[in-house]
Amino acid sequence: MTGKPAIFFDRDGTLIVETGYLHEPDKVELIPGAGEAVSRLAKDGFELFIVTNQAGIGRGYYTEEQMHATNSCVCEKFSNFGVTFRKIYFAPEAPNQPSRNRKPSPQMILDAQADFSINLKDSYMVGDKALDIECGNNAGVKMSVLVRTGYGQEHESQLSQVHQPFIVVDTLNEFANIALDKAK
Numbered sequence: 001m002t003g004k005p006a007i008f009f010d011r012d013g014t015l016i017v018e019t020g021y022l023h024e025p026d027k028v029e030l031i032p033g034a035g036e037a038v039s040r041l042a043k044d045g046f047e048l049f050i051v052t053n054q055a056g057i058g059r060g061y062y063t064e065e066q067m068h069a070t071n072s073c074v075c076e077k078f079s080n081f082g083v084t085f086r087k088i089y090f091a092p093e094a095p096n097q098p099s100r101n102r103k104p105s106p107q108m109i110l111d112a113q114a115d116f117s118i119n120l121k122d123s124y125m126v127g128d129k130a131l132d133i134e135c136g137n138n139a140g141v142k143m144s145v146l147v148r149t150g151y152g153q154e155h156e157s158q159l160s161q162v163h164q165p166f167i168v169v170d171t172l173n174e175f176a177n178i179a180l181d182k183a184k
């Protein structure tokens with residue numbers, strides 16, 4: 001199969017510190033080591049995407065514009081590490097609202113596959129919740145990865161319900177070690 005390999009990252013609790021419905025750019029804080037880890041993956045040729053549920057918009061806690069401003073700050077902080085995210089896909093709906101994209105739907109990953117010629121069989125989904133793992137598996141990525149930051153430790157116990165392949169890592173750097181080894 002042709003196409004480029006990609007890493008799909010959840011945003012809150014995975015790339016940046018989870019603070020609960022974060023929507024203020026000046027509160028964006030990278031998870032320690034995340035910039036360096038994602039930089040290693042970028043240098044190896046992975047395309048990088050963020051796929052994020054933003055139910056705070058659907059719940060009326062903040063606006064789409066505030067989310068975009070927050071995302072810009074996330075991208076700026078990662079650019080200090082030479083990292084560029086190809087695109088940020090988001091689902092603004094609350095859990096009780098109909099949604100095409102909201103994880104665990106694989107739709108955001110499938111859109112990226114179509115938009116950027118991604119080979120999902122060489123790609124990874126990384127997040128801190130069980131729904132991130134389900135999203136990756138629903139899309140058919142090579143491996144879904146739970147990271148023990150954000151809600152990761154809490155959600156690890158829920159993963160016994162997921163009867164599909166996944167791995168659990170402590171940090172994005174540990175994930176990068178795995179992805180870069182397997183990429184060879």
Ligand SMILES: [Mg+2]
Nearest residue numbers: 010012013128
């Ligand atoms: Mg998260």
